[in-house]
Amino acid sequence: MVTALDSDTELRRRAWDAAASVVDPEIPVLTIADLGVLRDVALNGTEIEISITPTYSGCPAMNMIALEIELALERAGFHRPKVRTVLSPAWTTDWMSEEGRRKLRAYGIAPPQASSSRRALFGEQAVACPQCGSGETELLSEFGSTSCKALWRCKACREPFDYFKCH
Amino acid sequence: MPVANIQISETPLVLYTLRRADDALILGHRLPEWCGHAPMLEEDMALSNIALDLIGQARELYSYAAKVEGRDNDEDKFAYLRDVRQYRNLLLVEQPNGDFAQTLVRQFFYSAFADLYWRAMMGSRDATLAAIAAKSEKESAYHLRHSSEWIIRLGDGTEESHARAQGAVDHLWAFTGEMFAVDDSERGLIDAGAAVDPASLRDRWLKTVTGVISEATLTLPQNNWMQQGGRAGRHSEHLGHLLSELQSMQRTFPGLTW
Structure with missing residues (x-):
């Protein structure tokens, strides 16, 4: 027998999977789950609510991502x-998954570094080239x-090459 | 037919939030005026990128002001349907771009403040303002580094770039005092822990500014007479020209949507 609780969990899982398949329109190798932009899926009665978080305040991709999530969920029957x-x-950027970092590098974008030095006004950063792996790189x-x-x-x-800034 | 300005119920929290939103929107409008005109392609992108962050901050703040106010205003109405006297931004951010040095000095004075301000606001007892601050402070660190590097490059550059940078510092200095001013409507929010007292940030701001300015071989003016008025809606003539461009579509075609 399927209890209400089980079916709720199952519904949320299906909704999560549908939302998690949405990719960043500007970095199409990364899903919003890889990025850590997908935060929560909640079920209120029969209504499904997806919570996402912006990467940058003015990121123009957020509207597009929200629309894509709605479409993906409609397609999944919600x-x-x-x-x-x-x-x-x-x-x-610490929320970006290991899988996400690997995919970024393979796509030619250097993944974000650990965020400890972000506050340094004129801090030195060491970013490895995603093409050849060399550490001999410079900021343009x-x-x-x-x-x-x-x-x-x-x-x-x-x-x-592009470097995904740590944040 | 002219489009009417919106009415606003200016409680202290609405006014406080609108003032910060206006700072971000107006500076966010100024910077991309360089797009296609900056000295190099990277700066077209950098200044527009910084503007994107600022406009993102403005949108969050306007939306919050609308929610607090509880009328039928929203982020678009605040941006498009208020006239000069209803805008409450700092005079500093509405100053024209001038030459590249003037733009970067304006940006440096503001970013050095915004960086400290947002970090302090992360401790606000107002959960929404604290959340907006946590987002903004990450961005402001990049903005400050960008303008600081330029101040040093220009000041410690050629005779020409040094003279222009010094001229910009001298010209814009009188607009910096307003960042640290507090009026009665803000005092209550500061006492309640919802806002930070900007005066408490002044020493650290001056330390950052002095450090970069001296490394740039520039000097700060000794004249400490400061210009004020933006927070009360008394603006320089430049804001009206800026708004006429920013608002032209909504004023010409009321209710236009994209």
Whole structure:
């Protein structure tokens, strides 16, 4: 016999899986679960509510991600899902999964470093080239192709690359 | 037909939140005026990226102000349907971009403050303001590093860049005092632990600013007469021009949606 509790858990799992399949429109190799943007799936009666957290305050991908989640849930059979944005606790790159970091590197983006030195006003950062692995790299611009990335260059293989800023 | 300005119930918390939202929106509008004109492509992107963060902060703050106010205002109405006198931003952030040095000095003075301010606001007893602060302080650290590096590069650069940077410091200095001013409406929020007393941040702000300015071989003006008025809605002539551009679509086609 299936109890109400079991079916609720099952529903939430299905909703989570559907939401977790949504990818970041600007980094399509990462799902929002890899990124740590997907925070919670709650079931209130028959209504399903997905909580997500923005990476950066002004990240323009958030609206797109919210829309994609609604579509993914509708496709999975959930009607009129609600997507809620939560700010606290603030998202940090430490929430990015190991799998996410590996996928980023394979995609040519250097994954974020540990966040301890973020506050240093003129701190030295060591970022390995995602192409050749060399540590001989230099920062070209703190602000790159999207708000979450910086632009770097590898001095060994001469390739420029994106670095996912730690946050 | 002209579009009416919205009415606002300015409780201390609504006013306080609107003031910070206005700072972020106006500076966030100023910076991308450089897009396509900055000295290098990386700066087109950097200044627009910083603006994105600021506009994101403004949206969170406006939405919160609307929720606290409990009327039918929202983030868009606050941005598009208030006139100059209803805006409560610092005079500093509405100052024109001028040359690149002037933009970066304005950014440096503001970022050095915002970085301290948001970090302190993370301890606010107001849970929403604390959450917005926790998000913003991560971004402000990047903004401060960006402008600090430029101040040093410009100040300790060529004769020309040094002169321009010094000119910008001299010109904008009188707009920095307003960041630390408190009026009666904010005093109650500070006493209740919902807001931080900006005056308590001044020494640390001055330490950061002095450090970077001296490394840049620049000097701070000795004149400490400070300009004020933005928080009370008394603005320089520049804000009206900025708003006419920012609001033109909503004023021309009321209720227009994308």
